[in-house]
Amino acid sequence: MIHDSLINTTASLISPDIYNCQVSSDKPLKLGIMASGNGSNFEVIAQAIAEGKINAQIQVLIYNNPEAKAAARAEKWGVEAVLLNHRDCKNREKFDSKIVQTLQQYDVEFVIMAGWMRLVTQVLIDAFPNRIINIHPSLLPSFKGVQAVEQAIAAKVKITGCSVHLVSLEVDSGEILIQSAVPVLANDTSETLHARIQVQEHRILPMAISLLSQRK
Template sequence: MEQTPSFISPPLIPEDLRLPETLKLGVLASGSGSNFEAIAHSIAQGQLNAQIQVLIYNKPKAKARERAERLGIPAILLNHRHFRSREALDHEIVNTFKQHDVEWVIMAGWMRIVTPVLLDAYCDRVLNIHPSLLPSFPGVDGVEQALAAGVKVTGCTVHIAKEEVDSGPILMQAAVPILPDDTSETLHARIQVQEHLIFPRAIALAALQYSE
């Protein structure tokens, strides 16, 4: 049986980040989907004025699908292995999101490089979260990179996605100290707690800054 998520209380979104209009979100997830559920939890608690229209996942065994089923959110599998190119996958993602009236794209642990097909369709409306304080340690294994470098502080970053991996304007960050006995598992777990807090806030911030 799935354990209770680590986010018990709703992420606190300040009054100045409360949105006057409801955002229509499309979420991309490849793994457990804990950030996806944190966002859904924030919405359910009346913190983030948004609605998740659909979840797209690319791995048949991704636990994000189970979360979506429990939350009553439509979930669609687009297995990347069934597409001839990244662009072909992104075309289908865009088509699916358009069919579900999605306005903002949220990459919540989406382990695929996105292309201009998606980025141009949702210009400045694709958000990504990364487990480091960008621009430090971009790319895969951000947690392991931080441990190998011997830095004392790392964290997580929510940013507007651009074609270059883990680039684009930074919306929000949270710092996490690295403890002497940290492993990649313990450090990543503490970073995830902060991810769950800042991602809903960053979505609200992006909507206020980038909406027409």
């Protein structure tokens, strides 16, 4: 039987229960979170910090969609939210320059792309080398890019899932930190499958941040 909670990790993730490890006495990771939509992953991170499950603090939320619900979630948690609308910039590099400037203004050390729906450029990557992670709704390297859930259904695979990976210039191609597998059911729609994948996203994203704290 395949369980939704099946966890597959790279060799770098040694602990079988990293999420429940003791929070270190070191200074917390200073996180900058980037989101474009609902912000549920933002809230999961904030909750994990509040419960002492990861040693981190959220310095700022950056969002690019004026209607993103993530901003309201940030307000709820007392985190400053900054709107940077990509439509106000002539190109991706200028947009990323604004992002870098904002992240540096808030003294961010690690960047979490939690539902960020924009391609990044070398400008952002060079400013935070090996310090940007992304959550993607597939078992990478399968189904990169947009509509990953729809791609999985169209391919008629029996298992998909989600991955947290380091961000590189090539889309969804950086080092995989942690993954979780989710079975594809015969009657699944993109909505039902995405909902089950999101449960696992909420589980492994705090794990990945805990892993970052060990790498620091």
